[in-house]
Amino acid sequence: MSQEMLYCAAGIALFGIGMFGVIVATHIIRKLIAVNIMGIAVFMVLLATARHGAVTDPIPHAMVLTGIVVAVAGTALCLWLALQIRLLGRGTKGEPPR
Amino acid sequence: MFLKLEFKENQATSGELSTTTRVLLAIAIVALGTSLIYAILSAGKAPPDLAAQVAEKLDLSGVGNPVTAVLLNFRSYDTLLEVAVLLVVAVAIMPPRLSSSAGKRFLFVNDTHNPHVPDPILLNLLKWLVPLAILLGGYLLWTGAYSPGGAFQAAAVIAGAGVALSLGGRHKFAWEISGVRLASSLGLLVFVTVAATNAFITGTTLQYPIDHASTLILLVETFTTVSIATILLLLFAQLKSLADPPGEMHQ
Amino acid sequence: MIPLGSVNIVLPLLVGIPLLAAIATTVVDSRRWRAGISVTFASLQLLLIVLWLVTLQHTGADAAYRYVLGGWNSPLGINLVADGLAKVLLLITAVLVLVLSIYSAIYFTDPAKTTRFWPLWWLLVTGLNAAFIGADAFNIYVALEMIGLAAVALVGLAGTRTALTAALRYALVGLLGSLCYLLGVSLLYRTYGTLDLAQLATETQADPMTAASLCLISIGLLLKTALLPLHFWLPPAHASAPAPVSAALSALVVKVSFYLLMRFWLDVLTPATTELAMNLLGILGAGAIFWGCIAAFRAQRLKLVVAYSTVAQLGYMFLLFPLVAASHSPSSITGAAAAAVVYFIVAHALAKAAMFLAAGNIQMFNNHDTVDKLQGLARTQPLAVLTFAIAGVSLIGLPPSGGFIAKWLLLNVAIGNGVWWWAIVVLGGGLLAAAYIGRVLHVAFSHPVAQTIDTDNANAARHPPGGMVLCALALAACSILLGFNAEWILNLLDASVEPPIPGVGGMQ
Incomplete structure (x- = not known):
């Protein structure tokens, strides 16, 4: 097991932890943190991938940079929605669909 | 699962899912993770990657930094859409434009009653820090062509200067002026314009004429930096103003 | 150059x-x-x-x-x-x-x-x-x-x-x-x-x-x-x-x-797919059809009825996978099953958009969209109800609509490949769709019990502008017309050929 594989495996473990968190947590901030952990886990796998040849591969590097921007955008939108909901009525429970 | 969304301070999260469901979920995720790790370990041989191709074509890209070459030349379409993704969130969060805002300046000194007494040390520090951060942003933008750096890094540092300024408490930004909308979409506009111009010059959208590639890339990067910095600062400022609305300052 | x-x-x-x-x-x-x-x-x-x-x-x-x-x-x-x-x-x-x-x-x-x-x-x-x-x-x-x-x-x-x-x-x-x-x-x-x-x-x-x-x-x-x-x-x-x-x-x-x-x-990862997984997707799709229809039937609000109907209709699309698995055709993305499903996508897109617009018009007129309070709607908003009904015809799959052709193509593939049980799913789903659309139309055509417009909301309610009504009706009409011009969409699909594989690397 090479160093690069170890990083990949750790990234996947982190991904699983984030996935569990995002499904199980009910607090919005916890869910968002879990989503970000998942994102970072994917970036970790990508960065490890970049280093598994002789030369560093810039393509995963660029993918991570793009991914970070998208993650920032997604997180900001979720936070904005959460804050809007809080403004409309403090303490929110989503109504079940029916 | 996602049916219960809470947003309360000082509250221990109460589970929505039963213990059995959680255990089953944990088992499913562990199984997925294990099979993924097994798949990685079983993929023995080093697969081909694109590092060699990027290195080979780097001279034709107009920049010396392979990551910048990928972001702004080889895969510039990704970057174009990425800036558009930022615009999505910016438009969603932007406050509505007010007709009273005509002639208002973007950055102004907050002279209304302010419950926070601005910290004089912080304000003096900001006088140095903000120009320095903008200078650093410019450097990062420039150096991105040859070494680590580039539009996003530069924009993040510049937006950081804005964040510091707004945390100082003395300055405010007017997000409702039309200039904000222009600044947020400027990067995208220049990007699309350059892409279209390229189509006329070289016959292919997004293909830079080799002699002018570095100039055009710097042009695109500069305006993208302006847009990204504006949008990042906007996101921070809007979220902050929602988190503690002016009516109910904490304390 | x-x-x-x-x-x-x-x-x-x-x-x-x-x-x-x-x-x-x-x-x-x-x-x-x-x-x-x-x-x-x-x-x-x-x-x-x-x-x-x-x-x-x-x-x-x-x-x-x-x-x-x-x-x-x-x-x-x-x-x-x-x-x-x-x-x-x-x-x-x-x-x-x-x-x-x-x-x-x-x-x-x-x-x-x-x-x-x-x-x-x-x-x-x-x-x-x-x-x-x-x-x-x-x-x-x-x-x-x-x-x-x-x-x-x-x-x-x-x-x-x-x-x-x-x-x-x-x-x-x-x-x-x-x-x-x-x-x-x-x-x-x-x-x-x-x-x-x-x-x-x-x-x-x-x-x-x-x-x-x-x-x-x-x-x-x-x-x-x-x-x-x-x-x-x-x-x-x-x-x-x-x-x-x-x-x-x-x-x-x-x-x-x-x-x-x-x-x-x-197309892309076909070697990694298995027949079992494809059939599983089909079973989930069949489940979605039945469950979505039942939920649509029980939903209180008109827009929820339409939204659950989307869950059901998405189920039909997943029948693609078991049908492809049964047909064993080499280029499955251009095969008959794929053509049927793409046709279904187009038919559903037109009908569902028309239906949501009609629901939006009804909501604007009543300022609510509770299904049980929509009595007499056929008299006050005839065009909106007509749009809803036409779109419903396509969703149920009655001739001569686009939905009918789509389901007919699906049935053809299912029976042609000897997997008749998927044909039963398609037909059963149509009956269930008729149930929830019939329920809405039944209320709309029944006599108003009292004032249908809530007196509290009467101020906010207004007649939807003619342009909005026409947009919805035009989409519904398209979903019917699609049934008469089936070859056109299918020709567009048949024109597809396997894309050539580009050479590795290099500037042109």
């Missing part, structure tokens, strides 16, 4: 036009201008696509559908590809974008809302077009995020707490889905060293790594497509959004992830 006049230039234009419209509507300062720009750009986009398709039909230029962006061949660069499947979806998107733009220009009157709506709307369209013609797995990720975030922001535009909560849930599910997709794509890149779908298609093998990637990609896309156990986010989000947004979400947005699933299962 490639001549600019080549038809290929249409592909980048399909991303450029909506992007320019987004920028223009962001910057422009007046509500009228924003609406005007939007309708102009939407007409332009439709005109361009129609001209392009007609040109392709006439010249028979099959090679003219790959565009090498920046002159960098894959795997280094990103390519755009439009095969028959993508062409059909681009066309139906352009048609709906035009009609919905006209509808929205009348629907949104609050200037504060139009400043948000139009840029988000055009960014959503950019994402849709980009996802349909993207030939690069990572680029598709960016497009998916763009669609997801724009859709979330558009749902939140309704501004009520229900809508904002639904939007937040939608956002979280969307992010979870796209991250699963991204991890799958990362592992594919790690294994094959390319992100180009056509190259992946030639290189994939049935090893554990490919299977794992396909699994992750499928989880992500199934979440976004809202297949049965993962559908929980869809009804509240689609039901609480503003009417034109609901129409676009149900008609187009969920189809994107399904389209990508089709690509990955039937």
